[in-house]
Amino acid sequence: MKAIVLAAGRGERMRPLSDRTPKPLLVVHGKPLVVWHLEALAASGVREVVVNTAWLEQQIVDALGDGARFSLRIHYSMEGRDHGGALETAGGIAKALPLLGDTFWVVSADVYAPGFRFSASAFDDFVASGRLARLWLVPNPHFHPRGDFGLGADGLGLADTTGPDGQRWTYANVALMRAEMFSAIAPGTKAPLAPLLYAGMRERRIGVGVWRGAWANVGTPEQLAELNDFTPSPASGQGPG
Numbered sequence: 001m002k003a004i005v006l007a008a009g010r011g012e013r014m015r016p017l018s019d020r021t022p023k024p025l026l027v028v029h030g031k032p033l034v035v036w037h038l039e040a041l042a043a044s045g046v047r048e049v050v051v052n053t054a055w056l057e058q059q060i061v062d063a064l065g066d067g068a069r070f071s072l073r074i075h076y077s078m079e080g081r082d083h084g085g086a087l088e089t090a091g092g093i094a095k096a097l098p099l100l101g102d103t104f105w106v107v108s109a110d111v112y113a114p115g116f117r118f119s120a121s122a123f124d125d126f127v128a129s130g131r132l133a134r135l136w137l138v139p140n141p142h143f144h145p146r147g148d149f150g151l152g153a154d155g156l157g158l159a160d161t162t163g164p165d166g167q168r169w170t171y172a173n174v175a176l177m178r179a180e181m182f183s184a185i186a187p188g189t190k191a192p193l194a195p196l197l198y199a200g201m202r203e204r205r206i207g208v209g210v211w212r213g214a215w216a217n218v219g220t221p222e223q224l225a226e227l228n229d230f231t232p233s234p235a236s237g238q239g240p241g
Contacts, residue, residue: 003105024109053087108173137169
């Protein structure tokens with residue numbers, strides 16, 4: 001198993017904290033956000049991780065190093081150095097594909113999901129499925145009440161409708177993905193992820209599941225402070241945001 005941790009964003013809503021510190025290095029419960037993911041990936045059996053960077057990227061490289069202390073080998077896909085700035089999510093993944101291979105975990109560095117495990121069985125099931133991606137969804141947080149995708153009775157994501165439960169769910173920014181989904185994106189091109197996900201769902205090639213453990217999208221200084229005041233149990237449901 002390999003993984004990419006998405007850490008290139010500017011973090012505009014996190015200003016002024018992100019003016020001098022990349023958002024992935026902001027601390028939650030004693031550890032930088034990105035470190036929570038690196039430790040979980042290593043504990044799940046992942047040994048190679050790509051971290052993509054852009055804003056204040058050398059700080060991330062200096063903080064994480066080669067990954068040895070996490071029992072990982074970390075590769076860096078430096079979008080700031082190579083392209084002058086972040087390439088957005090799909091563009092960043094497309095640039096990193098030579099380091100990732102055919103199938104890989106994807107997780108955003110600015111979400112907090114301390115109980116999530118990047119399991120080998122989920123990885124193997126996904127490889128066998130032939131699908132383009134498998135996304136984890138969470139109940140809609142208060143700042144995103146309309147959600148992103150429906151959940152079909154067959155476990156497939158729905159781009160345009162709700163599922164039998166009559167609701168849409170929010171993408172947790174944790175997924176398994178296949179390189180095929182990014183084949184049309186030239187390396188170094190800016191490209192968002194959402195259009196690829198919607199297209200893949202309309203082709204019935206993206207599976208989804210629900211994560212009900214602790215989860216928070218850490219987007220603003222207020223959300224960061226609230227999260228640090230909150231003590232979640234990993235299996236107790238969503239975090240405060």
